[in-house]
Amino acid sequence: MYGAILGDMIGAPYEFDRGGKTKDFPLFSRGSRFTDDSVMTVAVAEALMGLEKGADEEAVRWAVCRAMRRWGRRYPDAGYGMRFGVWLFADGQPRPYGSWGNGSAMRVSSVGWLYDTVEETRRYARLTAEVTHNHPEGIKGAAAAASAVFLARSGASKEEIKEYVTREFGYDLSRTCDEIRPGYHHVESCQETVPEAVTAFLEGDGFEDVIRTAVSLGGDCDTLTCIAGAIAEAFYGVPEELKAECRKRLPDDMREVLDRFGQRLPK
Numbered sequence: 001m002y003g004a005i006l007g008d009m010i011g012a013p014y015e016f017d018r019g020g021k022t023k024d025f026p027l028f029s030r031g032s033r034f035t036d037d038s039v040m041t042v043a044v045a046e047a048l049m050g051l052e053k054g055a056d057e058e059a060v061r062w063a064v065c066r067a068m069r070r071w072g073r074r075y076p077d078a079g080y081g082m083r084f085g086v087w088l089f090a091d092g093q094p095r096p097y098g099s100w101g102n103g104s105a106m107r108v109s110s111v112g113w114l115y116d117t118v119e120e121t122r123r124y125a126r127l128t129a130e131v132t133h134n135h136p137e138g139i140k141g142a143a144a145a146a147s148a149v150f151l152a153r154s155g156a157s158k159e160e161i162k163e164y165v166t167r168e169f170g171y172d173l174s175r176t177c178d179e180i181r182p183g184y185h186h187v188e189s190c191q192e193t194v195p196e197a198v199t200a201f202l203e204g205d206g207f208e209d210v211i212r213t214a215v216s217l218g219g220d221c222d223t224l225t226c227i228a229g230a231i232a233e234a235f236y237g238v239p240e241e242l243k244a245e246c247r248k249r250l251p252d253d254m255r256e257v258l259d260r261f262g263q264r265l266p267k
Contacts, residue, residue, distance in 0.1 A: 001041055001261055003207070003233025004109040004226045006246050008037040011215050011225035016186050019221065023212040028245055034254070036078040037106040037226040042257045043071035044128050045110035049264060057127055065094070065131045068107075074253075081188065087132055096130060100137035102193040104129035105145040106223045109230035112149025113265055121150040133190075141190025144169040145227050148198055152234035158202050161231075171195040177203050177213055186219045193220060197227035204228070207236040 013019070013031030047067035051060060072080065072088040080088060084103060087094045111124045125146035129139045144165055151161045162173050173195055180196055187193065196217055204210030210232035214225035247255055 001045060001109055001230070001233075001258055002238045002243050002246055003229035003231070004041050004106070005034060005038045005229075005250070005258075006238065006242055007211060007214065007225035007227070007229025008035055008041075008106075008222050009033060009246065009249055010211055010229075011222035014215050014218070015220060015222050017218040019215055019218065021181055021216055021218045023209075023216045025212070025215065027208070027211070027242075033249055034078070035222055036072075036075075036080045036084075036103075037223055038250075038254070039071050039075045039078045040068055040103065040107035041109060041226070042254050043067040044107045045114075045261050046071075046257050048110060048114055048124065048128075049260060060124065060127045061131050064128050068131070069094070084132060096132050096134040098135045098138075099133040100135040100141070100190055101133060101188050102141060102190050102220065102223050102227075103188075104133035104138040105141040105190050105194050105197075106226045108142045108146045109149055109227075109233075110261060111142075111146040112230070112234060113153060113261075115150070118147055118150050121146050137190050140169055141194045144171065144194050145197070145230065148201070148231045149234045152201075152231050158235075162198070162202055165198055171198065173199055173202065175199065177217060181217055184217050184219050188220050188223070193224050194227060197224045198231065200224070200228040201231040201235070204232060207232045207238055208242070210236075 009032045010027055012035050019025055047063040083097055108125050108128055115121045122143045125143040126139050129142035148161055166173050200214035201210050204213045210228050214228035215221050
């Protein structure tokens with residue numbers, strides 16, 4: 001999860017095209033802090049790690065829902081979207097609200113690590129999305145992002161990942177980042193975030209370069225870079241010095257989930 005959280009932190013100061021659409025920027029600054037992307041990434045990971053083996057789909061959804069609401073209320077000022085904020089603080093059992101927003105894709109990185117097949121990965125990605133983002137595009141975005149993480153950590157090449165995402169999800173990955181960058185703007189849909197994040201990963205040369213490439217596209221770049229960073233971590237790993245910088249900017253409870261998650265991963 002370091003890749004997702006670092007992407008969120010590093011992208012946060014440059015959201016809304018505040019980074020000049022360049023790869024030349026300081027990785028960390030006073031504005032490099034976690035946002036809702038990291039809070040929900042941690043929440044989903046904790047929920048899935050706490051499930052009993054063989055839990056049915058409703059149990060999975062309920063666990064994810066509970067964890068997201070608990071963590072969201074613990075960090076209420078992390079920058080949630082309006083509709084998600086209403087869901088987060090609603091009384092009783094909240095209902096999904098048909099969103100195709102990129103929130104389903106930014107919180108799903110743990111799914112790509114916790115399951116043994118791409119089919120399982122896609123199933124659990126769908127379940128984590130459905131508690132809020134039950135629009136087909138919201139579900140597709142989560143499944144595509146989690147599948148890319150799974151394939152990257154399983155030894156697939158970039159070309160294989162590109163071919164799978166294009167074939168299975170219908171995303172257009174034919175444009176280069178240089179072609180995307182000039183007209184790209186702040187947009188919060190899966191349709192216009194997930195393909196750009198995957199493209200940044202495909203073009204990047206190493207973990208840090210993927211992060212810089214994603215930020216350079218602009219727009220909703222904390223979320224875009226969160227998704228790209230998650231895939232990059234699975235493919236390249238994360239340098240230890242960047243992990244240390246990440247941990248310095250996280251509270252104890254989030255570091256504890258990161259540590260437990262690391263212990264669950266294959267050695």
